[in-house]
Amino acid sequence: MKHLLYITLLFWGSLVSGSSLQKDSLSYFVHASISGNDSIKQLSVKRLVESGNTDVYPFLAAVYDKKIYLFKDQPVTTGVRTTGEDGTDFYEVYTLYPVNAPVKDGAGVIILQPISKLKEVTFGRSERLLIGQLGPYLNLSSADAEKRKAAYGQFQALKDKEALPALYAARAKETSSDVKSIAQETIFSIELNASADDNRKKILIDSLVINWGSNTESILEAYEASEKNPELKAYAKAAIADLNGKHERLSVVQNLFSGLSLGSILIMVALGLSIIYGLAGIINMAHGEFLMIGAYTTFIIQSLLPKGDLFFWISLPVSFLVAGAFGFIIERLIIRYLYSRPLESLLATWGVSLVLIQFARTLFGDLTAVRTPAVLSGGWEITSHLVLPYNRLFIIGLCIFMIAITYYTLYKTRLGLRVRAVTQNRNMSSCLGIETGKVDAITFFLGSGLAGTAGCAMTLIGNVVPDMGQTYIVDSFLVVVTGGVGNIAGTIVSGFGIGFIFKILESFFEAVYGKVLILAIIILFLQFKPKGLFPDKGRIAED
Amino acid sequence: MLLNVKNLHVSFGGVKALNLSAFNIQQNELRVIIGPNGAGKSTFMDILCGKTKPNGGDVTFNGEEILGKKEVRIAQMGIGRKFQKPSVFPSLSVFDNMLLSVRMHKGLLTSMFFKMNTEIKDRIESVAEMVGLGKHLELLAGNLSHGQKQWLEIAIVILQDPKLMLIDEPAAGMSDEETYKTGELLTNLSKKHSVIVIEHDMGFVKQIAQNLVTVLVRGQLLMEGSFDQVRNDERVIDSYLGRANTALEK
Amino acid sequence: SGSETKTEGETTTDSTKSEETIKVGILHSLSGTMAISEVSLKDVIEMAIEEINNSGGVLGKKVEAVIVDPASDWDLFAEKSKELILDKKVTAVFGCWTSVSRKSVLPVFEEHNNLLFYPVQYEGEECSANVIYSGATPNQQLIPAAEYLMSEKGGGYKKFYLLGTDYVFPRTANKILKAFLLSKGVPKENIIEEYTPFHHQDYQTIVSKIKKFAAGGKACVLSTVNGDSNVPFYKEFSNQGLTAGICPIMAFSVAEDELRSMDTEFLVGHLAAWNYYQSLESPENKKFVADFKAYCAKKGLPGGDKRVTDDPICWAYTDVYLWKNAVEKAGTTDIAKMRPELYGLEFLSPGGPVKMSPINHHLEKPVLIGEIRSDGQFDIIWKSNGLVSPEPWSKLTSPNKSCDHVSHGGTYNLK
Amino acid sequence: MKKYFNSNSLFYIILIGVFLIIMPIGNMLGFVSNNTISLWGRYFCFAIAALGVDLIWGYSGVLSMCQAVFFCLGGYAIAMHMLLVAGGEDPSGIPDFMVWNQVDVLPAFWIPFHSFGLSFLLALLIPGIFAFIFGYFVFRSRIKGVYLAIITQALALAMWLIFLRNETMLGGTNGLTGFKTLLGFSLSSPSTKLGLYIVSFLVMFGLFLFCKWLVNSKFGKVLVAIRDSESRVSYTAYNVVNYKLAVFVIAAVVAAIGGMLYVPQTGIITPGRMDVKASVEMVMWVALGGRGRLKGAIIGALLVNYLYSVCTSMFPESWLYILGVLFILTVLFFEKGFWGLIEMLENKINSLSSTKSVSNTNS
C-alpha cells in the first residue's frame, strides 16, 4: 500500500505552492521520482521543477543528462572518469540531494566506482522535456562541463542581470579553467550591459579583451552597436579591432599548422612510395593498399584490445611489420620477376591493388573506424581561438620521426648503401657481392612498412575503408614528383610546401577550387623545374 | 673559319671543368684533342652540341652564335656527335638507326610520308659495310656488342653528313686493326668535313694528326702543335703521356 | 563467397525451372566507393526475398534475385540495367544509391518500361513513371530539420553553415535549404555554403572556418557530407574544440550504418534527420532489426549480428514488399497492370505505417530527428505529426511544378 | 618455310568475320541480342581510345594518364548536341538540369552545339587544341617519364573536379543524359544501335589501319627512337617537341573519336568516365593486350572490358579477384601481353610443325 501513500503525498504536494515546498518534501519527491512507476516519476519531476529550488538542480540536471544512478540507494551521478590498469573505467560518484558533493570514504578520499556497480535509473523523454524548461539555471549545476558552458552561453544571450548572483556563485564553485573563463566572460558581458559607470565599462571591456573567449567579439559588437556614448563606442570599436587583428594572426598560425599537418601526411605516404619507386623504377599502384593494410592492422588490434589506448601504441610498430610483411611477400612472389620490366610492374601492382582492396572488403565489410586514443583526442588549446589537435601534433611528430629513420637508414647505414646501389644498378651490385634479392625484399619491406605506419597514423584522422589508400596516392605522387623522384629532401620540402600552399588556398577558396589551383600550380611549377625541386645535375641527369 | 671559340668556361660545383680562351677549326680540318682524364675534352664537345650549358663565352659556328641554342637547332646547323659512351637507339634495328640519321628534311610530314628509295638504301648499306655492320642490319641495336655500337655511332655521324663532326674516343674498345681502319675513315672524312677527334690512343693520334693537336689540361689549353711537338713536350709527358710510355713508343 | 555459391545455385534453378520463379534484379554496387553504403541494401533485399519465399513467394512462385555488380561505375549501371531487363528478363529492379547512378539507368527503364525501386533520400526534381522513390524528398527531410533547428525547442539557431560533398544531392539540398532559410528571414550573411570533393579527408581549414563562424553563438552546421569524409570531419570538429553544445551538426547523410563501429565518442549529441531509425520502439521494428541481424549472422556476412539497420535499409526492405503487394493485388508482374496498384498502397513498414502517394511514385512517411548516442544509435528527439506527403518538386525552388502520374502523366505545371 | 599458324590472319579473320559479319547478321536474325550489340559497340569505342594510348605510350614511351579526359571531351561535345536536339521540358529548349539550377538563358558556349556539323568539329577540335596547348608546355619544358605520367594524372584530376562542378554548366556529377536522337535516328531503335555498332567497328578498324601506317612510317620509327633516347633524337636533328606534340594530339583526337561514338551508345556521359582511374584503366588495357602492338591495344581493350562486363554479372562478389589475378598472371607469364602470347604460340606452333615436316621429309 506504499502506492496509495505516494499518491496522497503527491496530491498534498500539489496543494502547496511550488516555491514554498519544504526541504523534506523535496527530498520525498526526489526519492519518489527514482523509485515510483512512470506516472509517479513524471509527477515528481514536475513538482521538483516547479519548486524553483536550486538545490534540486543537480539532481534534475543528472536526470536530464541521463546520468542518474543509485548507489547505496542514494541517487548519484558520475563525475571524472579514470581508467584502471585492467582497462575498466572508474568514475567519481556525486550525491545529488540534499548535498551535491563527491562521495568519500572514511579517509576522505573520493570513492571511484565502475559503472557496473551503479544501478542506472531511467527516465522518459517527457521528464527530460519538463526539466528542459529550466534552461540555463539547470545546466549551470550540471556535472558535465559542456552543459555548464552551454548554460553560460544561454545567459549571455539573455543578458539578464537578475542572474548575476547565481552566476557569481557558480563561478566561485567552478573547477574547470575553460568553463571558468566563459563564466568570467558571461559575468563581464552582463555587467557591461547593466553598468552605468563609464569607467567601469572601460574596465569591463578591457577585462573582456584580456579574457578573450570564443564569444568576446560578438559580445563587444553587440555592445558597441547599442552604446550611445561616442567615447565608449570608439573604445569598444578599438577593442574589437584589436581582437580582429589577433584573430587574423592566429588564423595564419592555424593555416600554417594545418599545412604542416597535411604535409606530414603526404610525406609519410610519399616516403615509402619514393623508396619503392627508386628500387623498381615503377609507379607502385598498390602503395595505397599498404596504407590500408596498416590501418586495418590497427583496427584488428583495437578489436583484440578493446579497452584503453594501449592498442594504438602496439599498432604503430605492428602495422609497420604487417604491411612490411605483405610488401615482402608480394615482392618475393611477383615484383622480383619484374625489375627489368618496370612497365609490367605497373600492371602487376595495379592487379595487386585490386586484389588487396577486394580482400579487405571481403574480410572486413566496409566502413570501420578506429578509436582515437584518449591522450590524442582533443587539442592543445593555446587560446580558445587556436586549438592544435593532439592527433595532428602526433602525426607531425611521427612524420619527423619517420623521416629521420628513413634518412638514417638510407644514408648512414651499410644497408642503405646497398639499397641505393641496388636501386641504381642491380646487376653490377650483384657482381660486387651484394645479395640483391635480399636487398630488394628488405627495401620493399621498408617501403611498405612505412606506408603501413602511415596507415596506422591515418586512423587518427579518418576512417578505415578498403579503398582508403586511393585517397592519398595521387597527392603523394605529386609530392614525390614535385620534390624530384628518389630525393628525400625534395619530398620533404615539396610535401610541406604543397601542404602549406593548399591550406592557404583553401582558406580563400572552396576546397575543390583549392585543389584545382594546387594542381595547376604544380603543373606550372614543373614547367620550370621539369625534374622536381632538386634535380640531378650534370651527367647523371642524362636520359 | 668554321668554328671559333672564345673565353669559353664552365664549372661544376665550383670546380672549373673548362676554361678555353681560344680555339679555332678551319673548314675540312681534322683536329685531335688529347689530355688527361677529366681535362674537359668531353665537356667541350658537350657544349658544342648543346648538351651542356656553359657559364660564359662565345662559340660561333659558320659565323653564327650557337650558345643558348637548342640541341636540335645545333644539329640542324650541321654539328654531329659521336658520344664517348655509345648511345644508339636500342629498340630500333641497325638499319633503322642509320635511316633516321640520314641527312634529309626531318619534319613531321616528311617523316610520315617518307618513301624508301634505292639511293638511300644503297648509301646506308655501303656505310654499314664500311663499319662492318653489313651483316647485322636487321639486328636490334641494343643487342650489339660494345665495339659494334661504337661503329654504329660512327656510321650515324657519317650518314648525318654534318659540317663538323665531333668524335669522342672512336678507338676505345677497338682492336689495333680496327683502330687503324677508323683512322683511315676519319682521314677520308676530313676531306669533306671538319672533324674534331678526342683520343687517348697515341698510335692512332699519330696516324690521323695531320695538322694541329690540341692538349687540354685541367680545362685549360696547355698547348697546340704538331704531333711531334706535343709528344715531346715535357709538360705533356708529365701530365699525360707518362715517362715510361714515351720510352715505350720510341 | 557464401553468397556467391548461392547466386550460382540460383542460376541453375533458373535454367531448370525458370517458369516457376519470378525474377527481380538487384543493382547495388558491391565494389568501388559506393559499396560501403550499397552492400547493406543488397543484403536486406535478399533477406526480404528470402522472407517472401519462405512464406510462399509471390503469386505462388518463388522470387529469384539476379545480383549484378555495377561496381560504382555509373556507365556500368546503365549497362547492367539493360542486361537485367533484356537478357535476364527481370520484372523489377531494386537498386541505385547515388543520384547519378539513377540518372544513368533512367533512360533504360523508360525505354524498356521496367520498374526501379529506389530507396535513398534524394534531391527531387524527378518524376519518372518507371521509378518508385521510397527515400525522402527534400520536404521529408531537409525542411523539417531546418525548421526544427530554428525553433525554440531545437535551439533557436540563427546561423547556418551548409557543408556538403560536391555532387548533385548536396547541391540541390542546399539550394532548397537556402531558399527556405532566406524565406524565413535568415540574413544572407548568416548562411555559408561550402563543398568538398568526394573522399575529402582534410577538414582542418573548413572546421576552423566553422569555428570562426560559430564564434558569435547560435550557429549550426547542416551537413550533406557523404560517405568516408564524415569521420575526418567529425573528428576534426571535436579535436578543434567544437561540440554539439556550441554548434551542432545536423546531418542528412549519416545514418546508423555509417555510425557502425565508427568511433562515436565525438559524435554524441550531434543530430540527423531521417524517416526511420533503428531505435524506433515498435514491435515491427524490433522484429525487423532482430531479423536483419540474424540474417547477417546466418549468412556469415561481414559484421554478422553487429550489423545495424538504418533509413535506406528500411526503405529498401519496404520496397520489396511494396512490389510484392502490388504484384499480388494486380495478380501479375506486368508493369502496366501492377503499377496502378501502387498508388495509395499502404504498408506497415519497420518504420511504422507508410503509404504510397495516391498520385505519384513517392512514399508518404514520418520525419524524425535523432540525436546521436554513444552506442551509435539515435535518440529520437522530434517526430513529425503523422505522415508527410512527398514533394518531388520543392515548393521553394520549383513553385509551379508538381508530379502526378494519375491525372497528369508525370511532371506538370501548376498554372 | 610454311606457316601453319598465322596470328596476323587470325586477327583479321576474327575481327572482320566475327564482328563485322557474324554479329550483325546474327542480330538481324535475332540470335544476337540488341544488348550484346550495343555492348560490343561500346567496347569498340574503348578499343579506339586504346589505339591512341598505344601510340603515345606504346610507341613514344610517353605515359599519358589523361586519355580518358580527351575521350570525355569528345563525348561531352556530342552529348551536348544530342541534349539540345532532345530539348527539355522548358519551352526555351534549355536542358532541364539548367532550368532546375535557375539558369534561364543557354550559356553561350552551348550555342554552337545546336548544329551537328559544328559539334562534330568541336568534338575533334576541343580535345585536339587542348592537347596541343597542354602538350606544348609540357614537352617544351622536357617533362618526361614519371613526371609526365603524374602531371597528366594531375590534369585528369583537375579536369574531373571541374567537370563535377555545377558551375561548369555541364550537368555536374550527374553529367548529361536524356538523349533521344542522333542525326534524326532514334537512339532507342535497334537499327540505330546496330548502325552505331557498325560505324564504331569501321571507325575502329579504319583508325587501326591509320595507326598501323603511322607507326610503320619513318614517323613511327622516330617515335620509337624518342622512347629509347630523347636527347639522341635531338642530336640527330629531329625536333622532339614537334614529334611528341603531334603524337599527343593525334592520340587525344583518337580518344575523342572513341568518346563521340561511345556516348550515343551508352546514353549518358558523366565525369565518372574521366576520373583518374579511368585513364589508368585505359593504360591497363594496352598493357594487358601488349604494349607497342596495335593489335594488342585492340585485343586488350575488348578483352578487359568484356571480362569486366561478364565478371561483374557472373561473379559480383569476386570479379575483382579474377581481374586482379589476371593482370598479375599476364604480367608474370606473358612478357609481351596477351598479343605477345599469341605471337609466341605462333612461333611455337610453326617451329614445331616445321621441325616435324623436316623430319618427315628426312625419313
Add this chain to the structure above:
Amino acid sequence: MKDIILESNDLHAAYGQSMILWGLNFKAEKGKVTTIMGRNGVGKTTLLKTIMSLVQVSKGTITYKGEEIQTLPSFKKANMGIGYVPQGREIIPKLTVYENIKLGMEALGSKSKAKIPEDEIYAMFPILKDFRKRLGGNLSGGQQQQLAIARVLVSNPSLILLDEPTEGIQPSIAQEIGQVLKNLAAEKGITILLVEQKIDFAKQITDYYYFMDRGRMLMEGSKDELDLDDIRKYLSV
C-alpha cells in the same frame, strides 16, 4: 702441375634465343695474366658476363678453384673472390666516389670489419682522392674507369676479370694499371683474366693468350709461343 683457378668446359651461353658462346674451353692459371683477344662482337664480354652469371649458361661448366660455379648467383661469386671490371664501367652514378669504393668491400662478406685501404688506392689513382665526395656518375669516362678498377681492388679478390680496362684511360695511367696488374699477379698471386684488344698493352703483362672468334676459342698459346705478328694476324681475320 699447374694450378688452375678458373676453367671452362664446353661452355654454351645465349641471350634469349641467340647463342653467342658455342662450346668454349679455356683455363686461367693462378698468379698469371690470361688475356682473351678477338674482334668486336665475338663474345669476349659475353664470356666474362657468363662467368659472372649475368648471362645464363645453357650448357657446359665453369670451374673455379675446383668447384663448379655456373649455377651460382653473381653475388656468391663475388664473395668467393672473383672481382669484375665490366666494359662500360658500371659505376653507381648517384653514389659518391668514396661510396663506390666502399661498395667494393661488400664482397668481403657482411661481417667483415676490414677498413678501406684508402692510401693504397689513392696512391694509384690520385684523382679519386680529390673527387672523394663527387658523384661517381659525374666523373669523366677515364676517371670512372679508374674508379671501377679501384673498386675491384679493395675487395681483395683472388681472380679479377677485366673487360678492356684501359679503354678511355690516359696513357700514363694505362701504363700504371699495367704495372699494377703485373704486380698483383706476380706478388700477390692473384689470377687475372683480361679481355683486351690493344696489343701494346696486352703484351706488356700477358702470360697466356686466347683468341676468340664467333663464340669459340680459335687459338691459344703462351707469350713465348706466340709472336706479335701471329697475334696481329689472328685479330685481322
